Structure formats: structure tokens, C-alpha cells
Amino acid sequence: MAFKICSRLTALTLRLKSHPTAVSAxxxxxxxxxxxxRQNRRFTVTPGSGAGDHDCAVLHYRFTGEKEVxxxxxxxxATFRGQGVAALLSQAAIDFLVEEKxxxxxxxxxxxxxxxxxxxxxxxxxVIT
Numbered sequence: 249m250a251f252k253i254c255s256r257l258t259a260l261t262l263r264l265k266s267h268p269t270a271v272s273a274x275x276x277x278x279x280x281x282x283x284x285x286r287q288n289r290r291f292t293v294t295p296g297s298g299a300g301d302h303d304c305a306v307l308h309y310r311f312t313g314e315k316e317v318x319x320x321x322x323x324x325x326a327t328f329r330g331q332g333v334a335a336l337l338s339q340a341a342i343d344f345l346v347e348e349k350x351x352x353x354x355x356x357x358x359x360x361x362x363x364x365x366x367x368x369x370x371x372x373x374x375v376i377t
Contacts, residue, residue, distance in 0.1 A: 289308065293305040306323050307338065316350065316351050316352070319359045335362060351375070
């Protein structure tokens with residue numbers, strides 16, 4: 249697998265790709281890109297070309313109302329673990345909430361922890377309790 253993951257995430261940038269399924273991408277500056285697949289309601293990080301879905305880190309969500317989502321689960325393959333990939337996925341999902349003016353139920357334990365670990369960011373204001 250030929251990819252490099254930085255131990256510390258740098259400034260994140262958002263750019264929309266012109267793609268019919270409305271996929272947007274969030275890059276870490278470390279060569280990792282989070283893709284937002286709106287049609288399949290998921291955020292993904294793939295380690296490189298030729299990688300299949302089983303090699304992909306993914307955060308799944310579903311709409312529970314017109315302006316509400318449930319951040320259901322986060323999965324990171326063993327090769328990505330401990331390197332900030334789940335945090336990158338979580339940040340992309342939170343950015344999505346902010347941009348779309350959504351509120352979230354948080355079913356995923358990791359995203360709950362991520363929100364708790366960033367109290368100064370006021371992410372808790374986005375959470376439906």
C-alpha cells in the first residue's frame with residue numbers, strides 16, 4: 249500500500265467535485281481525502297488506487313428528519329487505526345452538519361468521544377440529546 253498518513257492533521261480544505269452523485273472532498277494536507285458520497289450517505293477515506301470497499305474507512309449516516317441526521321457508525325481498517333483517520337471522518341461529518349444547518353443524533357461512540365474531546369468548538373450545539 250503506497251500512501252502516507254501524517255500523525256497530525258493540518259489545515260483542512262473543502263472542494264466540490266463536479267460529479268453527478270454530488271461527491272465532495274475534504275483533504276488533510278497529508279495526502280488523505282475524505283469523500284462525501286451523499287447518494288449513499290457516507291464519508292470515506294481510501295488508502296489509494298485499487299483499494300476496494302473493504303480497505304476503506306467509512307462513516308455512515310442517515311436522515312431522521314428534514315434537518316436531522318443520525319451519525320450511525322465509523323469503521324477504520326486496521327491499517328489506518330491510530331493515525332487520525334476516524335478524526336478526519338468525524339470532522340468532515342461535523343462540517344457537513346454546519347454547512348447544511350443540520351442537527352444530529354450521535355449513535356457512534358467514536359463521534360461522541362470526538363465531540364467531547366473538542367469542547368471549545370461548540371460541536372455539542374449540533375447534537376440532539
